Amino acid sequence: MLLKRKSIGLDIADRSIAVVELVQTNDSCEVINRGHLILPPGIVERGRIKDAKKLAAALHEVFTQAALDPFATQSEVVFGLPESQIYFHLFDLPAHQVEEREHLVLEAALMSIPLPANDLLYSYTVLSEETQKVNILLIAASRTIVSDWQSFFESVGLNVAKTFDVEPLAIRRGLFLESLSAPVCVVDIGAVTSGIDIFDDKGLRYTYSVLIAGDTLTHEIAKITKTSWEKAEELKIRVGLTKDGDNILATLVKILEPLGNEIKTALDYYKQNFGRPVAEVVFVGGTSRLKGLVDYFTANLDVPVRLGDPAVKVARRKKSPSQTTKRGIKTEASDQDIDFYYLEAIGLARRAFPGWWESIDPSLNLAEVHEVTSSKNVLAKIERTIGKEGIMVENVAKRVWSHKNWLAGFAVVCLIVAGLIGYWYLFYKSTNQYEAADKPLATDNRDVSSLVFPERPLKNLDSNLGIDADVGEEPSPGAEPELSNQEPDTAGLEEPSGAVVNPELQKVLILDTPTGWLNVRSGPGTNYPIITKVYPNKSYPLLQEGEKWYKIQLDNGSVDNILPVNNKSEGWVARQYAAKQ
Structure with missing residues (x-):
């Protein structure tokens, strides 16, 4: 007996929308x-979402093109948050109890x-x-942004x-x-950023995002x-x-070279940390179809390279030319070697079916409310609990002594006190053991690549979370933020990630920070x-520009009479607290 299931995947990116209806019959999908x-x-x-009205119109267009009625369908639509709004953190916990x-x-x-x-x-x-x-894979997002969607x-x-x-x-x-067997x-080369992700049979093992993408080339x-x-x-x-x-070839090679270095x-990183090489590099995204890109990489x-295409069969339809709708939204030809447009939407639709991904792929559910409190609040709860137990100890002691069973009472009090001390010891041992394991080593390993921050300013951060003056807080009201989401023009071209900048031509001004330093x-x-700290309203030569960081030249090996660690005369500062001059 054939068992048919249907699901719909919806992929909304900054520059495109794709929707697919997937049918699964026993072990096959189409x-x-x-x-x-x-x-x-x-x-x-x-x-x-910046224009909800136009986005609603675009959704209507794409569902019409797909011959789907989004309001009549009985299938739930599976939507995926864009990578630019997701935080990934790969880390190890020391041995611990499951609870x-x-x-x-x-x-x-x-x-x-x-x-x-609270967000x-x-x-x-x-x-x-x-x-x-x-080994843990943690994903996170802003509750506000998920709620907006x-x-x-x-x-x-x-x-x-x-x-x-x-x-x-x-x-x-x-x-x-x-x-995956290997x-x-x-x-994934998108319009604004490119994601570099490594997967194995256990799941996502490495993720990093760079500011080199299709728009950069254009x-x-x-x-x-x-x-x-x-x-x-x-x-x-x-x-x-x-x-x-x-001329174009030389220009594109200059831009793609840093991306190639990040892939290397x-x-x-994977080979050093997991003891085996990556079997292949698969390029996806619209810019991956650039002529000669696969040959270049x-x-x-030193690894096989190929273009990625959907693993699920796409049913063919009669060809029709692309056209622009009354709303100014361009629809693509229905069948012109464009299966790769639907790759992510197919993966989203497959999420609704049971499969190997269930045990290794986390997802975000706004209905599942975690009790998120700070470390101080956690400790306060324990202190209140122990305070109550302390009162209990005192009352027990009074009752025991009132019956003149002084020896038995003394033993009971000792046992309870010993239990409380053991409770405190085990808690602090597990906490300190975790903190020690989570502290980064003073080496330039690539664990930093496992933590990817969204491409946007982050507002209203809780200073109690222990976040230092690096990232995560808005600049002071007087600072002018970068408008990285503006439609770019050729005069304001941003240097690609990893590009070396002539320090004589450009400097970085340190902006105000909540802590008073950076x-x-x-x-x-x-x-x-x-390695050191710098202070607002001071300028430093810009050596290199990364996606979220600037590499600056420090003053004669020291900053405000503070000698940097290891006598380094250069270092990296967070972009959102610095501005190019």
Whole structure:
């Protein structure tokens, strides 16, 4: 007997929407309906809704194209939060009792994720468990942002599942039907950022995001050719990494080289930490179709490289030309080698079915409210509990002494006191053991890559969470934030991540911070050691620009008479507390 299940996957990115209806018959899957369109700028930015009315109209268009009635469907629609709004944290917990795990993971979330406790929505899964340690994958997002998306779907009457999926995990499910037998690196080149993720049979093992993507390439082409954005985009697609345009080829290679270096770093990290090499690198995302891109990375990476296509069969329909709707939204031709547009949507739809991913892929559910409190609140609860037990001890002692059983009473009091001391000892031992295990080593390892922060300013952070002056808090009201989500022009092209900057041409001004200083670290991440501090209203030469960090030249090996650790004369500061001059 054939058992059929249906589900719908909805992928909303900054520049596109894709929807698929997937049918599963026993062990096989097929896409029976699909739709895709390109979103104009300004509707969704960095994974946040900016124009709900236009987004609702776009949803109507794409469901119409897919021959689906979103309001009549009985299937829940599975939606995935964009990677730019997800925090990933991969870490090890020391050996512990299972009942202690929730508390330890909560402590890790509070220490690692720069969100206030009342806005923190998180989930986790155990990737592996050994005698001395447990490897955890933690994902988190802003409760406010998740709630905004849910409210939007409710307002348009769309039956979206309460559990939100996560972009990189959905892409892997779209690429592979079965659990992985060998580790794979997936590089998702989007419009604004590119994600580098490594998966194995246990799940996600490495994730990193860089500010090198399709828009970066278009900006630079527009700059060197002195053409419009539209013309530069057309040149990028038509010429790509071919010899037909030598100037364009050289420009694109210069931009893609740092991305290749980050991929090499990821591959080395996995091999060093897990003892085996990554089997292949799979490129996905619209820019991955750039002419010559696979050949370029094949020549520069010591590992097989290929383009990623959906592992699920896409049913063919009659071809129709692309067109622009009355609302200015461009719909793609229904069948012109564009299966890769639906890759993530297919992975989202598969989430509704049972499969190997259930035990290794966490998801976010707004209905599952965790009691998120700070460490101080946790300790306060224990102190109140012990305070009550102290009163109980006193009352027991009084009753025992009133009956003149002084020897028995003394023994009872000693036993209770010993129990309380043991309780305190075990709690602090587990807490301190965890904190010691979570502290970063003073080395430039790539564990920093396992913590990816969203591409947006973070507001209203709770100072009680112990977040130092690195990331996670808004600049002071007088500081002017970077407008990284503006439609870019060629004059304001941002340097690609990892690009070296001439210090004589550009400087970085330190902005006001809540603490009155800004940490300088040995690498671009909060788990690199602090080497010194710098203070607001001072400028430093800019050496290198990363996605969320600036590398600066320090003053003669010291800053305000504070000698940096290891006598380093350069270091990294968080971009949101610094501005290029």
